Amino acid sequence: MHGGPRVNPTALSVNLNKVALVRNTRHLGIPSVTRAATLCLQAGAHGITVHPRPDARHIRGDDVRALHALLKKDWPRAEFNIEGNPFHNLMDFVRELRPHQCTFVPDSEGQFTSDHGWDLEKDGERVKPLIAEAKSLGVRVSLFMDADARAIPLAKAVGADRVELYTEPYAAAWGTTRQGEQLRRFAAAGQAAHAAGLGVNAGHDLNRDNLPDFLRAVPGVLEVSIGHALIADALEMGYAATVRAYLAAIHRAAGGGSDQ
Ligand SMILES: CC(=O)[C@@H](O)[C@H](O)COP(=O)(O)O
Numbered sequence: 001m002h003g004g005p006r007v008n009p010t011a012l013s014v015n016l017n018k019v020a021l022v023r024n025t026r027h028l029g030i031p032s033v034t035r036a037a038t039l040c041l042q043a044g045a046h047g048i049t050v051h052p053r054p055d056a057r058h059i060r061g062d063d064v065r066a067l068h069a070l071l072k073k074d075w076p077r078a079e080f081n082i083e084g085n086p087f088h089n090l091m092d093f094v095r096e097l098r099p100h101q102c103t104f105v106p107d108s109e110g111q112f113t114s115d116h117g118w119d120l121e122k123d124g125e126r127v128k129p130l131i132a133e134a135k136s137l138g139v140r141v142s143l144f145m146d147a148d149a150r151a152i153p154l155a156k157a158v159g160a161d162r163v164e165l166y167t168e169p170y171a172a173a174w175g176t177t178r179q180g181e182q183l184r185r186f187a188a189a190g191q192a193a194h195a196a197g198l199g200v201n202a203g204h205d206l207n208r209d210n211l212p213d214f215l216r217a218v219p220g221v222l223e224v225s226i227g228h229a230l231i232a233d234a235l236e237m238g239y240a241a242t243v244r245a246y247l248a249a250i251h252r253a254a255g256g257g258s259d260q
């Protein structure tokens with residue numbers, strides 16, 4: 001239906017980890033993380049995500065502070081999302097900077113990449129006070145969770161505002177005979193989140209090809225945070241054209257146009 005009210009499309013938060021990863025291979029300060037943020041936000045991205053891991057393999061503390069200052073000064077409507085393990089270094093950033101959102105991720109210090117969500121039956125009581133502390137500072141809390149509909153309500157029980165569905169299993173199945181099964185898993189997890197009064201974010205290995213099918217199958221996703229594939233695309237197309245392509249994929253999923 002043309003001209004009718006469009007549902008609010010999902011917000012795009014660009015994860016800049018991989019810009020910092022390349023920058024760290026020389027002592028020249030390029031590619032610039034803050035310039036990447038500026039160009040992505042100028043192109044229409046809704047926010048910036050960083051995951052300052054304890055080993056500082058990519059995003060470092062100075063990057064987090066510089067991005068926070070940039071968004072506060074030049075992009076007050078953009079959201080800043082800081083990811084990390086609250087039992088490692090994440091809470092220091094939450095207390096110092098009070099970002100719009102923090103995403104609790106249960107990664108070990110040397111983990112290759114994020115590859116699982118929280119086991120709240122085991123860790124729920126431990127994360128609960130840290131969630132309460134972050135919220136008392138005015139920071140929205142999202143918990144990185146596997147797409148398990150039975151586990152999602154526990155995120156509400158420990159005080160989270162949102163869950164971020166860990167989407168690698170879907171991304172790995174995309175384009176195969178297993179895609180439908182994965183989409184049903186994620187749709188059920190999203191439904192469980194909505195039923196529990198939780199907002200739904202999503203991320204990990206999403207790209208402009210697999211994104212529309214996901215957003216059509218999982219209604220009401222508030223934010224996708226995308227880094228690795230988006231930055232890889234930007235190496236070929238540039239930040240602006242790449243962000244526009246991802247926004248177009250989001251709008252296509254919201255019924256704003258065909259896939260052709
Ligand atoms: C939590 C998650 O899935 C990603 O946001 C994470 O930041 C990826 O970390 P790397 O960029 O270090 O692989």
Ligand SMILES: NCC(=O)COP(=O)(O)O
Binds near residue numbers: 204226227230
């Ligand atoms: N939370 C997911 C994220 O920020 C980026 O993940 P990826 O797109 O780098 O896999």
